[in-house]
Amino acid sequence: MGPIGQEILISEKIKKMAVTKAKDSILEAAERLFAQHGYSGTSMRMVAEEAGVAQALIHYHCKSKEHLYEMIIEKRSTMINQIRRQELKRCFDEAEGGVPSLEEIMQSFVRPAIESGRYSWGRDFSQILAKLAVSDETRSRELVHKYYDPIAREFIDAFKKVLPDLSHSEVYWGYLITTSAVVSSMARTGRINRLSDGSLDDGNNEQMIVRLVQYAVNGMRGLTTL
Amino acid sequence: MGPIGQEILISEKIKKMAVTKAKDSILEAAERLFAQHGYSGTSMRMVAEEAGVAQALIHYHCKSKEHLYEMIIEKRSTMINQIRRQELKRCFDEAEGGVPSLEEIMQSFVRPAIESGRYSWGRDFSQILAKLAVSDETRSRELVHKYYDPIAREFIDAFKKVLPDLSHSEVYWGYLITTSAVVSSMARTGRINRLSDGSLDDGNNEQMIVRLVQYAVNGMRGLTTL
């Protein structure tokens, strides 16, 4: 293969890199902006400017504003829930036929979400998710249903197994209150920093995980009517 | 006083009623729309149409979109936090120099918020508040600081008194996780209805209060490092 062939191969590699780079920078820019200003508060113009591309390019790569939003939800929820799923499986595998502890399961649920805060995309997505979770518009509900109800059912089943004393109702309420606490805490609005006069920091992932797990484990156990 | 005088008095009463009615219907319409579509997703045109008034009238009564939003936050936060304050005081009064139970204090915090869901304004405002609480835009933080940090400090002080074994850090994290759970649950997105195949209902205020209080009391107690 001569130098011309190499030229073509290299230029195609560069071309593909550029493609990926444009689409990725759009997704990253949109993630930052949706996090800060919400869905309605973010315009395609803002995304285009932040990504450093023409407005029309967003429509080419991402079809519409709504689809761009869903692409982000799909990408990140898949990443985090896949790890949750692995960790959950590991809990049960290591129990070798027995039952893992509630704390282990809670760790599988909480840690992957909070630890994503080590990356800026994780902090951004946390705020997108927090806003999504409390919205009851039809489209928001559909996204939660599509991307979060499956993992919810898996953890609800796990909680039922390790908390056999809890009633049907108690397990569901327990799960819902737990997610509410976790997702809302993930938003990191700096309120604990302000209230504690700077002595605490909601950017401290490890502390947040420890507190959330401890609180949630005891909160769920406490739901028993016994 | 003759009939003319009476005429004037009556027409002034009607005038004042009309004034109040227009402003109130604007506030009520805005509350419904902000709840459903969020701040950015709601336009002054939508509010005008929902309230049945001209667009310009909103600016006359409420100055700007931002100020209209704050008027709602101020009105409702004052209503609910006043009741919380009374209930908290009652707990300590009834303890007669002693210390009330953690459950009593938690009831003072949770019940006024959840019970507002008996009214449609309460359900609407819950969703406004849930969105506000997870937003970290400067203006949202300012509103939370102005209307919710004072009551937060009062409850944090109360929690410190009834949970003397908890460290500084544990009390703050406990309060923050509790508010996160309560505010996010209040949003009532119908998710528990969906996940439980309709056997549970997040519109059931009494059940939500019982579960939240039970979960939060045990969650906070569980934070002790002992």
Added chain:
DNA sequence: GTCTATAGTTCGATAGAC
């Protein structure tokens, strides 16, 4: 206090050149 009319922006989306 309430209206109509509209100024001045900004929006999402697309057409068409390259």
Added chain:
DNA sequence: GTCTATCGAACTATAGAC
């Protein structure tokens, strides 16, 4: 795959009649 240019609609806010 990326751009410029632009359409048509929707936005916040105000001016001015009544």
